[in-house]
Amino acid sequence: MKLTTIWHNRIFEALKDNTQTSATSPSPFVVMVQKEISDHIKSWRFIVLLLMILLTCFGSLYISIANLPQALANTNDPNRDFVFLKLLTASDGTLPPFHILLGFLGPLLGIGMGFDAINSEQNNGTLIRIMAQPVPRDYLINAKFTGAIAVVTLMFTILNLLLVGLGMIITGLSPTFEEALRIAGFVFVCIVYVAFWLNLSILFSIKFRRASTSALTAMAVWLFFTVFYQIIIGISSRAFAALTVPKGSYIFQKFLISLIDIAPSKLFTDATSTLLIPSIRSLGPLSMRQMQGAIPSSLSFTDSLMIIWPQLTGLIAASILCFAISYYLFMRKEIRS
């Protein structure tokens, strides 16, 4: 008797109350993320970027399908069993393969989604209004990141599923488990890569008051790494090669190559190439002795993963570093407009 009263008066009410509040009022963080997602999806900027990526995606798919029979017939190619990976990588040279194109467009997507994350709120006077609400300050920057990454994740997942689906329709084959794993890994690397540029542009959006300044700075960094970085290292390697003794020159060249290897775009292309082309067995130079006796065959997924482990951790680390700096700056930021 007593127990049932307790059940009815306390526990039942509490449960009812609990379900009611959780049903009607989600946590403020969820509300903010929802707003970010809907903002991104409705914005023209995202639609344009999406169209660009869709175009390159289907452009490269078209070319790879045209080249598919040829590539699969090549008996010397150890990758010819991976039809779906071939779909993503095969090219006749007119258009770079999909994963290389994403190396160009990914940064653009990340920068486009983040360059005005904080400064537009500050300039519109919405930042101070949101900060005056009873929510912790970091909710805003976390929501900015989470919202954008959710959209990017959704986009890449759908895009790759579409590609695989189209491949299934066209070839009549179904992907093996390993291919599915490799493609999932590829999607993950793409998301991490976009996350890096997103975090970098969020960082600039906190640092710079004007959205145009932050966009241009982020673009400058991107251009620097895609174009000038290699050129500068190439020039300096030639300049120093003439000066040093052969032994020192070798060490120096190695150092320069590792410098090239840590550029974000290089990390991305290395990681995606290794994932999508299973026959890649090393990303660095191999000596003749190491090559001797090697059978040209494909690696297993875990072996490929081992090869790109440094690239993967590097990208994730760079991304986290940018976010950590943004977080620190944002928490200390004077929010008056």
Next chain:
Amino acid sequence: METPVISTKQLCKDYGDIHAVCKLDLEIRKGEIFGLLGPNGAGKSTTILMILGLTEPSSGEVSVCGYHPTTNPIEVKKRVGYLPDSVGFYDNMSGLENLCHIARLNRIKENVEDTALHYLQKVGLDSAAHRKTGTYSRGMKQRLGLADVLIRKPEVIILDEPTLGIDPTGVRDFLQLIRELSREQGLTVLLSSHHLHQVQQVCDRVGIFVGGSLIALGDIPSLSKTLHQGQAFTVEAEISGDINFNKHPVKKELLAMKEVIEVKENNGRVQLYCSSDITPLIARTLINSGLNVSYLCKKEYGLDDIYQRYFEGNYETNHNMA
């Protein structure tokens, strides 16, 4: 005496070498409308931000509803509604959507949309509820800002320059609304402004803020009393008819009174500076000498005069006086 809703003790904020706020002691009681008055850059906004916990004080203490804004900002923000001076909304969303967003962030229990519509109606924006806020006028944004503050059901409302950029009728309505709401719901209101008349209209007490420190505090009559202690009373009279006052015998008569210090004629109006309030005597004198007095007024010192004294006169001497 009941504990004040907002209190600051020796509050200071420095930006480098500049003292934005300097040793501020302020107490705001429950249910009152307090006006923070001062010219631009006096440190009003900084004080408000410190009260909200959005800026950290360099030294000193703030307490809002018993909470410490620096260590417990969430609790303070739950109780305080803040309308910033340049309030902004998400331009791509409608007024209703903006309001719903804030309501959801505050996890209000009722149906979000109905509540938002109710508050929009309260501030008179129900007809523009579905328009994008990008198309709103300044006054509409300000009213939406007020709805945005009210929907959270705060105990304290802080308004930073709420009347900036609104036309005179808009200002009157807005202040009327604030006053009504404060009286209806027992809200404590802190508003900052450099528009004296407006503050005079609604505030129970005002604090005058110059160069980061509070130089005068109190209700308007007592303020004007302290400020004008030992100062001349001014009586203004207008005499109809074509009379050259300066040559009229009554001038000499008036000047002969021991309380009258000076008599001046200005634009057809006579101003008498006296050491004490002798308005009835002046009236009698003027009428007895056969002049047609069409207007007679003892000048009350309003905030304007106070303002003049503080901001446009020599601040240092006034500071010593206060």
